[in-house]
Amino acid sequence: MTEEDAKAWIRDRFGAVGEGRMAELARIVVDEASRQNLIAPSTLDAIWARHIVDSAQLIGLADDVEGDWLDIGTGAGFPGLVVAALTARRTILVEPRKRRVEFLQSAAGALGIADRVEVVCGKVETVNIPVAVISARAVAQLSSLFASAVQCSRRRTLWILPKGRTAREEVAVAEQTWHGVFHVEHSITDPESLIVLAKGVSRR
Structure with a gap:
């Protein structure tokens, strides 16, 4: 997917307003990247495909789920800020990193979405807020993610976890200690990358 393809994908699904917000987010991230290592420098020139669309595709996977969205280890705002900017979800x-927390708070303000974005400085283990969706992009193994955030999950909570090419192996390991209904989707930005969807997650 080229950068122009990625911009068109956003425009087709989220309109001119959505495209404009993503353009502003891209500008903010690239600008801040000169001061702190938000994303891999090698991906700056492909930020629309590698980060924006890669995050925005997760929204469609939760279309039938209503409620708050929790993003673990948001970092540069992917997918958390993308979700908040392109939907009406809280x-x-x-x-956990203070400089990134300050960046996320500033970016939410600049995007005009601070009213529905809460930034928590800390590890997810300290959070106990029931949510409808939990996401984490390039954070930890499935078993570790479930252990760290299960207190925020309810029976119908949908976990959306981009896992690259190791998804099926990680599901197999997680199933040894966790109950749940697991499904794997292909990423639209990289056909070899996979996204794990899980519901009904609980300890065995």
């Missing part, structure tokens, strides 16, 4: 961004 979004909780959990990030």
Whole structure:
């Protein structure tokens, strides 16, 4: 997917307003990247495909789920800020690094979405807020993610976890200690990358 393809994908699904918000987010991230290592420098020139669309595709996977969205280890705002900017959901961004927390708060204000974005400075283990959706992008193994955030999950909570090419192996390991209904989807930005969807997650 080229950068122009990625912009068109956002425009087709979220309109000119959505595209404009993503353009502003891209500008903010690239600008801040000169001061702190938000995303891999090699991906700055492909930010629309590698980060924006890669995050925005997760929204469609939760179309039939209503309620708050919790994003673990939000970092540069992917997918947390993307979800908040492209939907009306209340979004909780959990990030342990103070400089990134300050960046996320500033970015939410600049995007005009601060009223529905809560940024928590700390680890998700300290958060106990029931939510409808939990996401985490390039944070930890499935078993570790479930252990760290299960207190925020309810029976119908949908976990959306991009896992690259190791998804099926991680599901197999997680099933040894966790109950749940697991499904794997292909990423639209990289056909070899996979996204794990899980519901009914609980300890065995």
